[in-house]
Amino acid sequence: MTLRISMPGLNLKNPVMPASGCFGFGKEYSQFYDLNELGAIIIKAATKEPRYGNPTPRVAETASGMLNAIGLQNPGVQGIIEEELPFLQQFSTPVIANVAGSTIEEYVYVAKSFNETNGVQALELNISCPNVKEGGVQFGTDLQLAKEVTYKVKEVSRHPVYVKLSPNVTNIVEMARGVVDAGADGLSMINTLTGMQINLKMKRPIIANKTGGLSGPAIKPIAIRMIYEVKQAVDVPIIGMGGIETAEDVLEFLLVGANAVAVGTANFRNPLVCSEIIKELPHVLEMYGFSSVEEAIGKGHTHG
Amino acid sequence: MTLRISMPGLNLKNPVMPASGCFGFGKEYSQFYDLNELGAIIIKAATKEPRYGNPTPRVAETASGMLNAIGLQNPGVQGIIEEELPFLQQFSTPVIANVAGSTIEEYVYVAKSFNETNGVQALELNISCPNVKEGGVQFGTDLQLAKEVTYKVKEVSRHPVYVKLSPNVTNIVEMARGVVDAGADGLSMINTLTGMQINLKMKRPIIANKTGGLSGPAIKPIAIRMIYEVKQAVDVPIIGMGGIETAEDVLEFLLVGANAVAVGTANFRNPLVCSEIIKELPHVLEMYGFSSVEEAIGKGHTHG
Amino acid sequence: MERQLLPIIKQSQIAYETFEIVFRTSLAQQLKPGQFVHIALPNHILRRPISVANVNPIENTFTIIFKIFGDGTKMLSTYQVGNTLDVILPCGSHYPIEDLHVRKALIVGGGVGVPPLYYLAKTLKEKGVDVTSILGFQGKEHVFYEEKFQQLGDTHIATNDGSYGVKGFVTDVIKQIEPEFDYYFSCGPTPMLQAVTNVMGDKQGFISLEERMGCGVGTCYACIVPLKSNPEKSLKICKDGPVFAANEVVLG
Amino acid sequence: MERQLLPIIKQSQIAYETFEIVFRTSLAQQLKPGQFVHIALPNHILRRPISVANVNPIENTFTIIFKIFGDGTKMLSTYQVGNTLDVILPCGSHYPIEDLHVRKALIVGGGVGVPPLYYLAKTLKEKGVDVTSILGFQGKEHVFYEEKFQQLGDTHIATNDGSYGVKGFVTDVIKQIEPEFDYYFSCGPTPMLQAVTNVMGDKQGFISLEERMGCGVGTCYACIVPLKSNPEKSLKICKDGPVFAANEVVLG
Numbered sequence A, B: 001m002t003l004r005i006s007m008p009g010l011n012l013k014n015p016v017m018p019a020s021g022c023f024g025f026g027k028e029y030s031q032f033y034d035l036n037e038l039g040a041i042i043i044k045a046a047t048k049e050p051r052y053g054n055p056t057p058r059v060a061e062t063a064s065g066m067l068n069a070i071g072l073q074n075p076g077v078q079g080i081i082e083e084e085l086p087f088l089q090q091f092s093t094p095v096i097a098n099v100a101g102s103t104i105e106e107y108v109y110v111a112k113s114f115n116e117t118n119g120v121q122a123l124e125l126n127i128s129c130p131n132v133k134e135g136g137v138q139f140g141t142d143l144q145l146a147k148e149v150t151y152k153v154k155e156v157s158r159h160p161v162y163v164k165l166s167p168n169v170t171n172i173v174e175m176a177r178g179v180v181d182a183g184a185d186g187l188s189m190i191n192t193l194t195g196m197q198i199n200l201k202m203k204r205p206i207i208a209n210k211t212g213g214l215s216g217p218a219i220k221p222i223a224i225r226m227i228y229e230v231k232q233a234v235d236v237p238i239i240g241m242g243g244i245e246t247a248e249d250v251l252e253f254l255l256v257g258a259n260a261v262a263v264g265t266a267n268f269r270n271p272l273v274c275s276e277i278i279k280e281l282p283h284v285l286e287m288y289g290f291s292s293v294e295e296a297i298g299k300g301h302t303h304g
Numbered sequence C, D: 001m002e003r004q005l006l007p008i009i010k011q012s013q014i015a016y017e018t019f020e021i022v023f024r025t026s027l028a029q030q031l032k033p034g035q036f037v038h039i040a041l042p043n044h045i046l047r048r049p050i051s052v053a054n055v056n057p058i059e060n061t062f063t064i065i066f067k068i069f070g071d072g073t074k075m076l077s078t079y080q081v082g083n084t085l086d087v088i089l090p091c092g093s094h095y096p097i098e099d100l101h102v103r104k105a106l107i108v109g110g111g112v113g114v115p116p117l118y119y120l121a122k123t124l125k126e127k128g129v130d131v132t133s134i135l136g137f138q139g140k141e142h143v144f145y146e147e148k149f150q151q152l153g154d155t156h157i158a159t160n161d162g163s164y165g166v167k168g169f170v171t172d173v174i175k176q177i178e179p180e181f182d183y184y185f186s187c188g189p190t191p192m193l194q195a196v197t198n199v200m201g202d203k204q205g206f207i208s209l210e211e212r213m214g215c216g217v218g219t220c221y222a223c224i225v226p227l228k229s230n231p232e233k234s235l236k237i238c239k240d241g242p243v244f245a246a247n248e249v250v251l252g
Ligand SMILES: Cc1cc2nc3c(=O)[nH]c(=O)nc-3n(C[C@H](O)[C@H](O)[C@H](O)COP(=O)(O)OP(=O)(O)OC[C@H]3O[C@@H](n4cnc5c(N)ncnc54)[C@H](O)[C@@H]3O)c2cc1C
Pocket: B060, B061, C036, C046, C047, C048, C049, C050, C051, C052, C064, C065, C066, C067, C068, C069, C070, C071, C072, C073, C074, C112, C115, C116, C209, C210, C211, C212, C213, C242
């Protein structure tokens, strides 16, 4: 049973990695298990300058899910490179940097900055950020903006670029095709769905930012559907995510066409979840008749 | 404590009604309680001709939700008027007919047919159907189609028309504004989100139709967010739905701006759910400081 | 049909991953062979349909037998005496034996299709009908209720792997023993039902179907099966079924 | 920090909707006053943070005290002796009493802010510190641990509705009795902490904060609080806190 999987810039010992924003920069969870076990690590979003983020409360619990509106708090790309990446370099695990911004220039700046370090093996382009210049419309919900930011980042980056798609769109296939045309080496999907929860006592949204991103098992059927559709339309590798909690969930993502997966929200309840999934995965693959991860990819498409 | 609420064409003794497709035409659940208790009843979708619908399996269970791809099976608008509505007329509860179609002409035909009966007090325009002429694009995800079908139905119908919005769009506010401009008397939201689940043993989607509509508590945060946003943009009444299971959930929908609510999936687990919610609602309203349903509507918007 | 909170009176494992639960309810006497109950489980949006496997009208109890299949049946298997479950009952149609003149009945069951047939066989026997039962299981450790069926009449077991009884399918046994009967009654996985109805040809019989259900009471159109006479029309398995005349509906 | 499955050794209701649970763990001795544990509950995506209210280093047990607030704490209140819970511990910072020269300590607690202060007061007392406690509750039936605090020193109770002790807020009591102290230690709802730190002015003290948490270990940035010295910077309540120097962070 081999769990190995290769994608542009990434030679993974297994397809399981923590999702951006749900693992910080690795330090805390390294108290629970050896980060060498992980296929890769996607670190928290990096912006040009340090960002404070949104007021609190920033999270709320929903049925089989949660809302978050952290607001991209991070120490800025220089801070990350200087203070966070050195810790991760002690591990043999590839690091994927999540790149965010409010303007195309900011994305480009951040992507360029990561050219200067050996601590990062690939970029995940987080296009679910609002574009300040375009009056707050999200890069990830506007086809032209999404293509443009992908193209511009590809132009400057020496790393393979995985564009992280927003599910808050009418046509996910169109977005996927667009960013692949613009040069994306791979896709990462899905980011969170915009949601809201009301505090009945206070009579206002629980999240200070009002809306937040919905993640967790609640959104898994949407992630699975979108990856299934996108897999039929484009030919680049996909990092799948959205509600993964178990090795069976990982297999479900592989079957619809994900080449690797990321685990987000589940880390909060079970800090050992990635490690446990990786240990369980060979048994699950075997139980369903597969002898490698590779073999399972896309196998949910063969019927009818 | 008064639960009464008035909306175009509807004088409701309380704001709670079963959602379309989750209550058939009322007969079965009338074995569990008196349908006179309900604020209204939204019946299963009506099309021009009887429809067989999709192959089975048509449903699957997900985390705090379910997928369905029934495929609008129904006995056709004539069948409904002749065989189903007479049963419902014994109750004092208003009936809302859910109108569906594959072409604008079909919608118009069905809406017109309901002009001929006294058994229906309002129409819910189900625009989440694929338009066969436009190559299968959904009426509900295309602004122009949504406006056109709304306008055409309004032209012929003697009933108030509540347009039921699809959440599978980038910009729900734009859709809401569009159909209101086109004449919608009210909105109904949200319909299901498109999702998929894989049968690991069979290595194919569980639902024969591959994709299905996600409903249940999993989608409540998305419904709440969309109603909150739409309420700030348009001035027509909203029938809110998506994951409602309790009277507290109803209050949450009222606070973001729903004038009434529909309960779908929850009926399957608890056939008495609507009746129980209606009995509980006065206590919940009182507990949170309201003396009527009317008073609670939109009160989640007042802060910041 | 009612929703009731039913206490568990008895619980035991009767075969590999196969469990028996006995409930007490005021409605026990109304439950007829072929009907099912619809069981709610914590944190599951949909109920689970499980057939009535036996009724004790004096004790006001009924029995279900189920196999662990997925999450829900696994959870159900952890329920113990003293726990209660939220159940909708009685659901669906039953084998219309009161309307039939049966002298000799053939029972053909497979796996979790066997449970409803026990209650049927018992009821037939009580009416003086001569019962022959052919029951198929995956393997030896999956077999249950063999003795109970034997008490009602001639009983044959087939296992897929040959670890017990005849190796093969129930249809192999049918061909082998060529049982005499006026009516046959069958329940099991769809491929088995297809094979059985094929072998039976024009013989009169009744079959019981399974399908993924939404409501379980007839409102949602999740569980339909096309009519053989007009495949554009359909019946609901939860309401018009699960029992149908053998040639009434299209299988699979 | 570890994730452990902890058995419940003792469980009781100690006031209106207020419960005490005692767990056994190998890590009990590591738990310091002010720290919290992060408890997983079935079918809840997020854990619940609850303060350590007491530790018994000989028995290897620790106590939590919680009030029913929503779904999670309601579920927690149904757990009984013999059940186990999945707990991450120890979490967060503690009152840095080993680094302080304290002779007289003032404890100011409100509602579910009282539990961590009991463990703190007990530890201070064991070190020979003179402890005065001022505890606020909603009303008489909400009061808990009064006697236990009294065993450690002078203890004053305030209730919002005046049904017990002084009518009013803990700050009313502070103004009234003008306690002498080198350091104060406070935990409770944010409005109370604001009032307390206001009354205290420049006096040295430590406060413990609450915020909705994602991870509870420092990875998600859900639980931040701005620094007073530079509100553009922030600390994490789950990792840098929940205990902060009184004037270190911006409240509310
Ligand atoms: C009328 C009827 C009578 C039945 N009687 C029995 C019985 O007596 N004993 C027994 O062991 N089983 C019986 N079954 C099958 C039983 O309902 C399924 O095994 C069970 O629902 C599986 O649930 P799960 O959570 O374990 O599986 P999962 O796969 O986790 O369930 C997911 C969803 O699929 C549905 N589902 C999966 N398989 C089936 C199936 N075969 N039929 C219907 N729904 C399914 C579940 O109800 C649930 O909604 C019967 C089914 C029907 C329709």
